[in-house]
Amino acid sequence: MLRNKIQAVFYYLGRPAVLIKARCRFYFWRKQGLQKFLWDVNSLYLPFLMKKFGAKMGAGVVINGPLWFDNLPDGSKPLANIEIGEKSFIGTGVFFDLPEKIIIRPQSTISAGVKILTHNDVGDRPLREKYPRKQAPVVLDSGCWIGANAVVLAGVTIGKNAVVAAGAVVTKDVEPGGIVGGVPARPINKKESL
Numbered sequence: 386m387l388r389n390k391i392q393a394v395f396y397y398l399g400r401p402a403v404l405i406k407a408r409c410r411f412y413f414w415r416k417q418g419l420q421k422f423l424w425d426v427n428s429l430y431l432p433f434l435m436k437k438f439g440a441k442m443g444a445g446v447v448i449n450g451p452l453w454f455d456n457l458p459d460g461s462k463p464l465a466n467i468e469i470g471e472k473s474f475i476g477t478g479v480f481f482d483l484p485e486k487i488i489i490r491p492q493s494t495i496s497a498g499v500k501i502l503t504h505n506d507v508g509d510r511p512l513r514e515k516y517p518r519k520q521a522p523v524v525l526d527s528g529c530w531i532g533a534n535a536v537v538l539a540g541v542t543i544g545k546n547a548v549v550a551a552g553a554v555v556t557k558d559v560e561p562g563g564i565v566g567g568v569p570a571r572p573i574n575k576k577e578s579l
């Protein structure tokens with residue numbers, strides 16, 4: 386307990402300095418600099434810093450960084466496409482692909498290594514004809530649990546209290562209370578999650 390209190394004091398005292406460092410990184414090295422900074426920073430600071438760079442963050446969000454951010458939009462709020470509802474948990478190494486919004490509703494659990502993708506784009510290459518650029522938001526509804534290393538593709542909505550098993554690739558919406566797993570993810574269990 387005492388240790389937590391001492392840590393909290395240092396956390397609050399250190400906030401302005403951390404914010405100034407993050408802003409300098411962003412100013413001089415742009416998004417790449419910010420990504421590197423957020424990768425190294427103590428996880429305790431992540432909710433605060435992410436908010437300062439445009440993310441919407443509910444109270445009591447716990448983040449076990451480091452996190453990956455890719456394809457950040459331009460402008461002074463590069464994390465504006467992230468919304469994380471109160472009391473949600475984000476595990477270590479979660480990957481946010483940010484051309485579109487990623488909305489994580491309250492009390493969700495996003496386990497380590499999950500990748501949330503909001504676009505498909507092969508760039509200026511032959512396959513573009515067959516696979517034109519597509520981008521669409523991802524919504525993870527309240528109380529859902531995304532198991533470790535799962536991949537959620539662009540445009541998918543995971544329903545309230547639904548479970549995605551570890552290692553799944555989710556290509557379609559998951560109904561509220563559903564439990565899906567595998568590649569591509571399909572229902573794996575007849576019992577409802579809640």
Ligand SMILES: CC(C)(COP(=O)(O)OP(=O)(O)OC[C@H]1O[C@@H](n2cnc3c(N)ncnc32)[C@H](O)[C@@H]1OP(=O)(O)O)[C@@H](O)C(=O)NCCC(=O)NCCS
Nearest residue numbers: 496497531532533548549550551552553564566567573574
């Ligand atoms: C999804 C999960 C919760 C299912 O748990 P459960 O409801 O107890 O399910 P069961 O273990 O009874 O398995 C039910 C079926 O799903 C299958 N299954 C379980 N996990 C699976 C997975 N990750 N991928 C594919 N199939 C899976 C089982 O083989 C079983 O299939 P069967 O009925 O054909 O034998 C669990 O397997 C899982 O993936 N948990 C995530 C763990 C994690 O990410 N931890 C990180 C810390 S938060």
